[in-house]
Amino acid sequence: MRGAKAGRVNLPPLRDVIARHGLSASKALGQNFLFDEQLLDRIAAIPGDLHGADVLEIGPGPGGLTRALLRAGAQVTAVEMDRRCLPALAEVAEAFPGKLRVIEGDALKITAASLFDGPFAIVANLPYNVGTALFTGWLSGEAWPPQWRSLTLMFQQEVAQRIVAAPGSSAYGRLAVLAQWRSRAKLAMKVHRSAFTPPPKVMSAIVHVTPADRPSGVSARVLERITEAAFGQRRKMLRQSLKGLPGALDALDTLGIDPQRRAETLSIDEFVAVARQLSA
Numbered sequence: 001m002r003g004a005k006a007g008r009v010n011l012p013p014l015r016d017v018i019a020r021h022g023l024s025a026s027k028a029l030g031q032n033f034l035f036d037e038q039l040l041d042r043i044a045a046i047p048g049d050l051h052g053a054d055v056l057e058i059g060p061g062p063g064g065l066t067r068a069l070l071r072a073g074a075q076v077t078a079v080e081m082d083r084r085c086l087p088a089l090a091e092v093a094e095a096f097p098g099k100l101r102v103i104e105g106d107a108l109k110i111t112a113a114s115l116f117d118g119p120f121a122i123v124a125n126l127p128y129n130v131g132t133a134l135f136t137g138w139l140s141g142e143a144w145p146p147q148w149r150s151l152t153l154m155f156q157q158e159v160a161q162r163i164v165a166a167p168g169s170s171a172y173g174r175l176a177v178l179a180q181w182r183s184r185a186k187l188a189m190k191v192h193r194s195a196f197t198p199p200p201k202v203m204s205a206i207v208h209v210t211p212a213d214r215p216s217g218v219s220a221r222v223l224e225r226i227t228e229a230a231f232g233q234r235r236k237m238l239r240q241s242l243k244g245l246p247g248a249l250d251a252l253d254t255l256g257i258d259p260q261r262r263a264e265t266l267s268i269d270e271f272v273a274v275a276r277q278l279s280a
Contacts, residue, residue, distance in 0.1 A: 010095045011067060011091065011092065011095050013035075014033070014035045014037075014062055014063075014064050014067075015035055017062050017063075017088050017091070018033065018062055018088075021062070021084070021085075021087055021088050022084075023061075023062055023084055023085065023088065032125075032128075032196040032197070032198065032199075032200050033061055033062060033064060033196065033197045034064045034065065034125060034191075034195060034196060034197075035064060035197060036195055037064075037067070037068065039191070039195060040064050040065050040067070040068035041068045041071065041072075042189065043065060043068065043123070043125075043152070043154075043189065043206060044065065044068035044069050044071070044072045044074075044123065045072065046123075046152045046188045046189065046206060046208055047121050047123060047150050047152045047208070048150075049073075050069065050072040050073055050074040050121065051072070051073030051074075052073060052074075052075065053073075053074050053075065053120070053121060054074070054075050054077070054116050054118065054119070054120035054121070055069050055074040055075065055076050055077070055120060055121050055122070055123055056076075056077050056078075056079070056112055056115065056116070056120055056121070056122045056123075056124075056148075057069060057076055057077070057078045057079070057122075057123055057124050058078075058079050058107045058122070058124040058126060058127075058134060059079070059080060059081075059082075059107070059124060059125065059126060059127045060078040060079075060080050060085070060089060060102075061080070061082070061085050061125075062085055062088040062089070063078075063085070063088055063089050063091075063092040065123065065124070065125055066078055066089065066092055066100065067092060069123060070092070070096045070099055070100060074099075074121075075099055076099065076100050076101070077101045077103065077115050077116070077120075078100065078101070078102050078103070079103045079105055079107045079110060080102060080103070080104060080105075081104065081105060081106050081107070083104060086102065086104060089102045090102070103115070107130070107134060108130055108133060108134065108137075112138065112147075112148065113146075113147040113148075116147065118147075119147060119148070119149045120147065120148055120149070121148065121149055121150045121151075121152065122138065122148050122150070122151045122152070122153070123152040123153075124152075124153055124154065125154040126153055126154055126155065128155075128156060128200070131153070131154075131155050131156075131159065132155075132159060132175070135151070135153060135155075135163075135175075135179075136175070136178060138151060139178050139179060139183065139209075140178075140220060140221075140224065141220060142219065142220050142221070144182055144211065144214040144220075145211040145214075146211060148211075149210070149211070150208065150209065150210045151207070151208070151209040151210075152188070152206060152207075152208050152209075153206065153207050153209075154191065154204055154205070154206050155204065155205060155206075155207060156200075156202050156203075156204060156205075157190065157202060157203040157204055157205040158171075158202065159175070160187055160204075160205035160206070160207045161187070161205070162175045162176060163175050163176060163179045163185050163207050163209075164176070164179070164180075164185050164186060164187050164207065167264065167265065167266065167267045167268065168264060168265060169264075170264075172264050173227075173231045173234065173263075173264065174227040174228060174230075174231040176268070177223070177227045177268050177271050178223075178224065178227065179207075179209060180268050181215065181218075181223060181268050181271070181272055182211065182212055182213070182214040182215065183209050183210060183211055183212050184209065184210050184211075184212050185207060185208070185209045186207070186208055186209075187205055187206075187207060188205075188206045188207065188208040189205065189206040190203065190204070190205045190206075191203070191204040191205060191206065192204075215272050215276070217276045217279055217280065218272055218275045218276045218279050219275065219278075219279040222275045222278050222279045223271065223272065223275040225245060226242070226245065226248065226271060226274055226275055226278070227263075227271060229241055229242055229244065229245050229248070230242060230263035230266070230271075231263050231264075234262065234263050234264060235262070236262070237259060237260045237261065237262060238252060238257070238258075238259045238260070238261055238262065238263065238266075239252075239259035239260065241263060242259075245278075247277070247278050248274065248278065250277075251274045251277035251278055252274065254277060255270070255273050255274065255277065257270060257274070
């Protein structure tokens with residue numbers, strides 16, 4: 001079997017591939033292509049050693065990040081709904097025999113865990129229009145730890161900052177709580193808009209998430225409902241935003257949390273404590 005170095009040699013530059021296949025980034029699909037192979041290799045290195053590891057990639061497009069993951073030794077499953085990109089991905093698969101599986105489909109309709117028998121990592125330059133929905137889906141569910149061992153995901157920088165935000169900051173909200181209550185989330189790399197073709201209007205950043213211990217006695221669904229209510233009306237006091245959630249105001253009273261506070265002032269531990277009260 002040819003190794004990663006051979007794959008790099010045998011594949012033409014991404015710009016040539018896009019020109020030959022007549023590909024252009026689809027605004028409707030939230031596509032922005034990355035061509036810089038050194039940058040792509042740096043992204044592929046964020047999860048750590050991928051040699052022999054199963055990796056799920058969403059929206060590979062013409063295969064820039066796919067190449068980098070394969071060069072890193074990963075066994076890649078790529079889900080792509082833009083069939084225009086399939087011939088370019090087939091060329092990548094030919095250069096790395098037996099290392100790339102391409103699935104044509106909508107990632108929102110595919111259960112990631114169903115694609116693998118064991119642990120896997122998710123690494124993706126997520127399409128901007130579905131990135132948050134995919135991310136919250138991977139974080140949800142009562143079963144923990146999840147089958148995925150890490151998430152390395154490109155977002156608009158504003159979204160990335162919301163994921164890693166601390167309580168009290170303007171970016172702190174539902175995404176931060178859901179990402180941090182039983183995971184470790186960090187901002188791994190910022191990516192300038194000029195790195196993309198076409199350049200998006202905003203800066204991008206990569207978030208790296210790994211599972212942590214789950215607090216005992218807490219239902220993930222209950223916590224999701226609390227954060228949805230609390231931050232859905234974030235300018236209102238908790239006594240207003242949570243009054244429609246049965247038992248929530250009683251839980252605040254039991255825990256000694258002032259109902260006149262606003263959601264962004266509560267720590268993640270406080271949200272977890274409220275969820276534990278309601279889960280009981």
